[in-house]
Amino acid sequence: MFTGIIEELGEIVKLEQSLNNLNITVAAKMTPELKIDQSVAHNGVCLTVVDLEDQNYTVTAIKETLEKTNLGKLCKGDAVNLERGMKLGARLDGHIVQGHVDQTAICEKIEEQEGSTIYTFSYDPALGNLTIEKGSITVNGVSLTVVNSLKDRFSVAIIPYTLEHTTFKHLHEGDTVNLEFDVIGKYVKRLQELEK
Template sequence: MFTGIIETLGSITNLIKDQDNIHLTIKSNFTHELKIDQSVAHNGVCLTVVDINNDEYTVTAIKETLDKTNIGSLSKSDFVNLERGMKLGDRLDGHIVQGHVDQTATCVNIKKENGSTIFTFNYDPKNKNITIEKGSITVSGVSLTVVNSKQNEFSVAIIPYTIENTTFKYIKKGDIVNLEFDVIGKYVSRLTNL
């Protein structure tokens, strides 16, 4: 379980293809606090630590993960948003995030405003995921509030701090991001479609 509050950026130092899987090695400033079998969210994707070597650790992404997220499109030297699992008793500063990406979306617009930047994303309707105005959404692991919710499209307003401390500073129009829709909204949607 995660909150969508990014702790740090990690840098990919190595990628190794192994049959249908990819082993990603990441350099991070909290590697020394990790242990084997620990879950870490990478751009919102929960992956298990399988190896630790000095300030680098390795995780494995299986075919299912590669098919449903942007993890397979990452390259050496790319940065990823990192968050360790939440501790019981901690404040829930973001929202409930499972680390299970529902689908990807494409950035279709970036607009600077007075003190914030509006990012607009379009996603495929086939999975019947929805957003609601002022509801929660996780974009590449970042807990955000939806603005301008439309069918298969939504925007988020990003403050300068979030841009500076997440991969939002690298997102360009046309880039693919990971989406995890609000878990409560998913259950409500499922119940109303029965």
């Protein structure tokens, strides 16, 4: 379980194909505090630490993960949003995030406003996911509030602090992002489907 509050930006230092899997090596300040088998969210994708070496650690993304997320598009030198699993008994500053990406979206528009930046994302509504205004959404692992919700797109407003401390500062129109829709909303939607 995660909160969507990014701890730090890691840097991709090595990508190694292993059959259908991708071993991803990340340089991060948190590395000395990690242990083998620990879960870390990478752009919102929960992956298990499989190797530690100095300031670098390695995780493995399987074929399904690569097909359903933007991790397969990573390049050496790219920044990645990192978050370790939440501690029970601590404050939940974002929202409940599972680290299980539902689908990807395309960044359609970036608008600078006085004091914030508005990002608009479009996604395939055929997968049945939805947003609601003032509801929660996770974009590349970042817990955000939806400010404009339509059937196949939504917008979020990013404050300067979030812009500076996440990969949003590297995001461009046309880029692919990972989405995890609010888990409570997914359960409510599923219950409604079962009642029909």
